[in-house]
Amino acid sequence: MNYLKQVTHIDNVKLSEDGSSVIIIDQTKLPAKTEYLTLQTAKDFYDAIFELKVRGAPAIGICAGFGIYVLARSIEAGNYEDFYRQFRQYQQYLNSARPTAVNLSWALKRMEQVVRNNREKAVEEIRELLRKECHTIWQEDIEMCQAISKYGLSLLKDGDGILTHCNAGPLATSRYGTALGPLFLGKERGMEFHVFADETRPLLQGARLTSYELQRAGIDVTLICDNMASLVMKNGWVQACLVGCDRVAANGDAANKIGTSGVAILAKHYGIPFYVLGPTSTIDLTCKTGADIEIELRSPDEIKKKFYEHPMALEEVKCYNPAFDVTDHTLISGIVTERGICRAPYTESLAGIFKEQ
Ligand code: MRU
Numbered sequence: 001m002n003y004l005k006q007v008t009h010i011d012n013v014k015l016s017e018d019g020s021s022v023i024i025i026d027q028t029k030l031p032a033k034t035e036y037l038t039l040q041t042a043k044d045f046y047d048a049i050f051e052l053k054v055r056g057a058p059a060i061g062i063c064a065g066f067g068i069y070v071l072a073r074s075i076e077a078g079n080y081e082d083f084y085r086q087f088r089q090y091q092q093y094l095n096s097a098r099p100t101a102v103n104l105s106w107a108l109k110r111m112e113q114v115v116r117n118n119r120e121k122a123v124e125e126i127r128e129l130l131r132k133e134c135h136t137i138w139q140e141d142i143e144m145c146q147a148i149s150k151y152g153l154s155l156l157k158d159g160d161g162i163l164t165h166c167n168a169g170p171l172a173t174s175r176y177g178t179a180l181g182p183l184f185l186g187k188e189r190g191m192e193f194h195v196f197a198d199e200t201r202p203l204l205q206g207a208r209l210t211s212y213e214l215q216r217a218g219i220d221v222t223l224i225c226d227n228m229a230s231l232v233m234k235n236g237w238v239q240a241c242l243v244g245c246d247r248v249a250a251n252g253d254a255a256n257k258i259g260t261s262g263v264a265i266l267a268k269h270y271g272i273p274f275y276v277l278g279p280t281s282t283i284d285l286t287c288k289t290g291a292d293i294e295i296e297l298r299s300p301d302e303i304k305k306k307f308y309e310h311p312m313a314l315e316e317v318k319c320y321n322p323a324f325d326v327t328d329h330t331l332i333s334g335i336v337t338e339r340g341i342c343r344a345p346y347t348e349s350l351a352g353i354f355k356e357q
Contacts, residue, residue: 007217008184010170013059015066022066026053031212042071042093049097056172057246057282058141061103064094065134068111072130083123087115099294100255100324101246102284107137141174144279147338149181152277158191160239165198166257167209168244178277179242187219195221196232202302226259233270241267245278252329252346253290258322264331273333280337290326298323
């Protein structure tokens with residue numbers, strides 16, 4: 001059976017019909033089970049984002065946009081000031097769930113802007129405008145992913161071997177995904193790719209999500225441990241690396257899942273182009289370089305205990321568990337956005353795509 005359309009058009013995050021909740025696919029349960037969760041309270045949203053039940057920079061932003069709308073509906077306030085004060089509390093709480101992916105604060109700020117720009121309106125009207133805005137955020141992401149997929153595909157040839165890290169597919173976005181988008185689009189057009197998916201320690205997004213999405217879509221995928229990337233590159237099996245991003249600084253330094261920068265260094269060594277794909281909502285010109293990007297640190301248990309029957313290290317052994325690293329812009333062959341492919345010097349090309357709008 002051909003699941004390509006189901007994979008690329010999956011509803012991983014959506015607002016319920018009556019607007020009272022957000023329904024997500026619990027990504028921590030995949031691939032064993034497709035389980036839907038209904039999120040309603042601020043804690044539901046915070047936990048789902050923090051625990052990576054919903055994950056991937058654009059998907060987190062979409063979920064936060066829908067989420068703060070749901071919460072705004074529940075605010076009991078007779079006047080604008082009360083409404084805005086409680087809205088801000090929810091905004092700050094949701095925003096604190098994960099620091100690195102800029103899409104979270106970006107979507108929440110967009111929603112806040114709607115509230116601030118309409119202070120003269122009745123609270124009921126503001127709520128209606130918020131409903132429209134969160135839908136727009138979602139719709140725009142669909143369009144951005146489709147455009148990124150087209151630009152990304154222009155960089156590839158039929159039969160190419162591709163290496164990807166973590167998961168930047170439909171589950172991490174709205175439709176198609178970013179780094180995986182060109183592969184799905186190519187498949188629709190009859191092209192074949194041979195994809196190596198890094199398993200992506202410690203949370204295994206590559207194994208659990210990327211290989212699942214590609215396999216179901218009928219794309220040739222081979223799962224490898226992260227430390228095998230060098231060998232498959234040396235063997236000549238990789239013609240391009242495609243990865244997503246969580247925050248791109250003004251100079252092109254790109255934060256993405258831990259291990260990404262190592263892949264970029266290997267790619268440079270073997271002369272393989274390394275592309276970062278992401279919507280402009282992931283570009284943060286307020287960060288001058290990658291040094292300004294806050295890197296999320298997560299629990300040692302993710303390294304020592306998660307997925308194991310017994311702990312894989314002594315209780316007293318220290319662990320360092322950064323969730324992201326920053327790939328230096330000098331290692332990046334191109335940053336693929338919905339507005340085109342940016343090339344070095346990134347300080348100019350990235351600023352340029354914002355000016356053109
Ligand atoms: O911690 P995660 O699973 O949210 O990290 C996700 C990534 O690093 C993705 O590559 C990134 O968000 C791109 S999503 C299109």
